[in-house]
Amino acid sequence: MSNELEQQNELAELRAEVTDWIKHNKPADPGFLLPQTFMEVGSEQVLDFLREWQHKVWSAGYLGMAWPEKYGGRGLSAAHQNIVDAQMKLARVPICFNVIGLGWAGPLILDKGTDYEREKYLKGILNAEDIWCQGFSEPNHGSDLGSIQTRAARDGSDYVINGSKIWTTMGNYAKYMILLARTDSQSERKYNGLSFFLAPMDVEGVSTQPIQKLTGEYGFTETFFTDARIPADCIMGEEGQGWRIAMQTLQYERGAEAGAAGGISILSIVMNDLLKMAAEVEREGRPLLKDQVTRDNLVKLLIEEKALHLGEKRIGIPALCADYPNSLTLSGKLRGTEFYRRMRQYALTLQGAQGSLYVGDDEAVDGGFWQRAYLNNFSTTIGGGTSQVQANIVGEHVLGLPKD
Amino acid sequence: MTRKTNLALAFTDEQAMILETAKGFCADRSDITAVRRLLGSDNGYSADIWAEMVGLGWTGIAIPEQYGGSELGIGSTLPLVESMGRNLLSTPYISTTIASQAILRGGSEQQKAKWLPLAAEGSIGTLALLDNEDWGATSTSCELSADFELQGTKLLVNDAAVADFFIVSANHSGTQVLVMVEASQLSQDALSSKLLIDETKRACNINFSGVTVSAEAILPQSEIALRDIKLLGALLNAAESTGSCAAALDLVVAYLTSRIQFGRLIGSYQSLKHPTVDILIGMDSARTLMYHAATLVGDQPLDQDAEIACRMAKAQATEALLYAGDRAIQFHGGMGFTYECDAQLYLRRALWSQHQYGDVYHHRTHLADLLLD
Numbered sequence: 141m142s143n144e145l146e147q148q149n150e151l152a153e154l155r156a157e158v159t160d161w162i163k164h165n166k167p168a169d170p171g172f173l174l175p176q177t178f179m180e181v182g183s184e185q186v187l188d189f190l191r192e193w194q195h196k197v198w199s200a201g202y203l204g205m206a207w208p209e210k211y212g213g214r215g216l217s218a219a220h221q222n223i224v225d226a227q228m229k230l231a232r233v234p235i236c237f238n239v240i241g242l243g244w245a246g247p248l249i250l251d252k253g254t255d256y257e258r259e260k261y262l263k264g265i266l267n268a269e270d271i272w273c274q275g276f277s278e279p280n281h282g283s284d285l286g287s288i289q290t291r292a293a294r295d296g297s298d299y300v301i302n303g304s305k306i307w308t309t310m311g312n313y314a315k316y317m318i319l320l321a322r323t324d325s326q327s328e329r330k331y332n333g334l335s336f337f338l339a340p341m342d343v344e345g346v347s348t349q350p351i352q353k354l355t356g357e358y359g360f361t362e363t364f365f366t367d368a369r370i371p372a373d374c375i376m377g378e379e380g381q382g383w384r385i386a387m388q389t390l391q392y393e394r395g396a397e398a399g400a401a402g403g404i405s406i407l408s409i410v411m412n413d414l415l416k417m418a419a420e421v422e423r424e425g426r427p428l429l430k431d432q433v434t435r436d437n438l439v440k441l442l443i444e445e446k447a448l449h450l451g452e453k454r455i456g457i458p459a460l461c462a463d464y465p466n467s468l469t470l471s472g473k474l475r476g477t478e479f480y481r482r483m484r485q486y487a488l489t490l491q492g493a494q495g496s497l498y499v500g501d502d503e504a505v506d507g508g509f510w511q512r513a514y515l516n517n518f519s520t521t522i523g524g525g526t527s528q529v530q531a532n533i534v535g536e537h538v539l540g541l542p543k544d
Numbered sequence: 545m546t547r548k549t550n551l552a553l554a555f556t557d558e559q560a561m562i563l564e565t566a567k568g569f570c571a572d573r574s575d576i577t578a579v580r581r582l583l584g585s586d587n588g589y590s591a592d593i594w595a596e597m598v599g600l601g602w603t604g605i606a607i608p609e610q611y612g613g614s615e616l617g618i619g620s621t622l623p624l625v626e627s628m629g630r631n632l633l634s635t636p637y638i639s640t641t642i643a644s645q646a647i648l649r650g651g652s653e654q655q656k657a658k659w660l661p662l663a664a665e666g667s668i669g670t671l672a673l674l675d676n677e678d679w680g681a682t683s684t685s686c687e688l689s690a691d692f693e694l695q696g697t698k699l700l701v702n703d704a705a706v707a708d709f710f711i712v713s714a715n716h717s718g719t720q721v722l723v724m725v726e727a728s729q730l731s732q733d734a735l736s737s738k739l740l741i742d743e744t745k746r747a748c749n750i751n752f753s754g755v756t757v758s759a760e761a762i763l764p765q766s767e768i769a770l771r772d773i774k775l776l777g778a779l780l781n782a783a784e785s786t787g788s789c790a791a792a793l794d795l796v797v798a799y800l801t802s803r804i805q806f807g808r809l810i811g812s813y814q815s816l817k818h819p820t821v822d823i824l825i826g827m828d829s830a831r832t833l834m835y836h837a838a839t840l841v842g843d844q845p846l847d848q849d850a851e852i853a854c855r856m857a858k859a860q861a862t863e864a865l866l867y868a869g870d871r872a873i874q875f876h877g878g879m880g881f882t883y884e885c886d887a888q889l890y891l892r893r894a895l896w897s898q899h900q901y902g903d904v905y906h907h908r909t910h911l912a913d914l915l916l917d
Contacts, residue, residue: 415916435912436905442915443856446549447829453553454832459560463790464824471825531818539797539824541811
């Protein structure tokens with residue numbers, strides 16, 4: 141009991157301490173739009189800024205707090221990191237951008253890696269020296285990982301990689317990639333022949349081609365492997381276990397399994413932000429917020445936002461989910477991402493003629509924040525299985541409707 | 545404007561037990577054959593089932609123990625009402641529960657002591673609030689004179705033909721009051737029954753003109769009671785609609801997984817599959833918001849968070865059920881155009897339900913005032 145009290149006090153102290161730290165260390169507006177997600181690191185300027193910021197957060201002891209000290213962490217608990225993250229989120233500081241390292245590769249290595257791998261990789265993930273990327277998706281196959289064509293052929297003490305990956309976030313800046321490739325092309329079941337690698341990007345035969353997004357900005361690459369040789373000990377687990385390891389990696393990222401290093405990876409945009417903007421727009425000398433149609437539209441969105449947040453809580457009450465037990469869980473991505481898409485689109489409608497301006501114009505509302513937010517939001521309604529695929533999943537796995 | 549959002553959601557063991565029992569009870573007593581058998585009946589419900597519900601103590605769920613109830617609070621009636629909606633089980637339960645709440649929240653000690661035990665034991669009560677088509681009206685054209693004679697007609701009073709007592713809104717000495725009227729006080733031709741679009745429901749217009757009441761018939765805390773029962777009425781209606789929406793979804797899913805057209809089960813077509821997922825999502829949101837509201841409504845006058853929650857629940861449930869009913873007809877194709885197809889029951893329920901205790905615009909207008917100013 142007294143232990144519990146002690147921890148409560150300790151966490152309260154931490155909260156005060158980090159709040160104070162943020163007050164003195166939150167960077168000033170750099171004069172360019174900062175990314176809302178790690179998928180928007182499109183220039184060296186942004187990269188350098190975020191790298192410096194993450195290093196600063198780590199140096200202050202606020203990143204990887206639950207990771208062991210010998211790997212750059214602090215050996216504290218996830219509760220400590222959560223306190224820090226919550227305060228960072230509240231203060232809207234920049235994101236900790238090395239997300240594939242912090243949330244995917246790092247926890248995997250910590251959990252399943254060898255001591256050698258932990259020594260080699262973990263600290264660089266935390267201090268932002270080593271940027272990580274992810275090589276799962278391939279051109280023409282979207283998020284259907286069972287169709288992966290990239291080959292990893294064992295040749296002596298190396299694997300020789302051939303093929304290409306797409307939607308590699310920060311592929312042009314990354315030092316390492318978590319790579320899913322086919323080691324057995326004869327495998328009967330398409331998921332069986334896959335293997336998982338911690339692959340260096342700075343070897344011969346690896347090249348990247350930045351992809352220009354619909355925003356006009358960068359952030360992703362297509363990544364090509366042409367007889368790229370990586371040491372055989374880069375493999376995680378055994379040959380053929382790649383699919384299982386990849387799925388486990390997703391669990392860390394979704395927070396379903398503990399281990400992620402923490403740090404805020406996304407700047408959330410909520411209805412309050414939209415309402416603040418709407419309060420500043422006028423029509424015929426009257427605040428837009430007094431317009432009846434606008435008010436009704438905003439209330440509809442507020443109802444939807446509230447149902448989304450409360451839905452998270454209802455998942456924890458099985459008696460209220462009895463008829464379709466996995467409904468809220470499986471429809472979560474669909475509901476969330478589609479809500480934000482509509483909300484952000486509506487923000488541009490509300491801006492009136494100003495809404496037609498774009499990032500870079502000095503009269504664009506909030507520097508074009510909403511324009512970019514809306515367009516980038518498609519990464520969430522498309523990536524990780526499009527909303528249409530999500531609707532199929534919900535229809536088939538929740539409602540039991542037949543496959544098409 | 546940047547008010548803190550209340551995200552309370554709790555479900556007690558008592559509520560879970562009520563839900564479990566009610567689900568089984570409603571499914572057993574009110575399968576679709578039983579529902580259809582009652583469509584053309586005079587009162588629209590089975591007196592035997594009503595007696596059973598009274599016997600189970602359900603009419604006393606929200607009534608304090610000192611007045612013969614089990615004092616579980618109005619939030620504990622919602623699992624039951626949702627289950628009733630799911631099986632289209634019509635009884636005077638919602639009317640009576642809201643009428644009891646009016647007495648509980650606005651009545652004198654004497655009124656509570658007289659009427660709440662009766663309500664717990666199965667006496668039927670209902671509200672007579674509506675003067676015209678406008679649920680949003682804050683005034684009434686019904687008058688209660690200085691010598692306590694009522695003048696005016698109330699519209700669409702639910703379960704009026706079977707009610708033992710009525711709670712009537714009327715102007716009295718410059719303010720709007722709620723006044724208790726007993727069935728025995730009404731003249732022979734006071735009730736004119738209405739043909740409702742939802743054939744599982746019953747309502748009458750009532751001419752209260754000439755009814756004289758005593759001064760003690762006025763609820764002393766009428767203002768608070770009037771405000772709260774409109775919100776609670778909306779909430780109970782939301783619970784019922786949510787249940788009906790879940791049933792409409794089940795009906796659609798059953799058809800989509802059995803009907804074959806062009807050589808395929810029609811549920812395999814994305815043009816049907818995806819809107820069906822939308823029905824599920826609408827229902828899920830309605831249920832979430834409804835139990836959030838259930839968490840916030842206590843016996844005390846409803847606070848602003850509770851008001852927001854009730855209005856959101858009602859707006860969402862109405863939208864969800866209307867969409868589900870409309871799509872249920874469409875997805876049944878030619879069959880859906882027939883009276884025989886059960887889809888019509890849910891669409892008619894939706895069209896009736898949307899006008900109970902205020903439509904979506906009414907509630908969203910109030911929400912805008914609460915959330916945007």
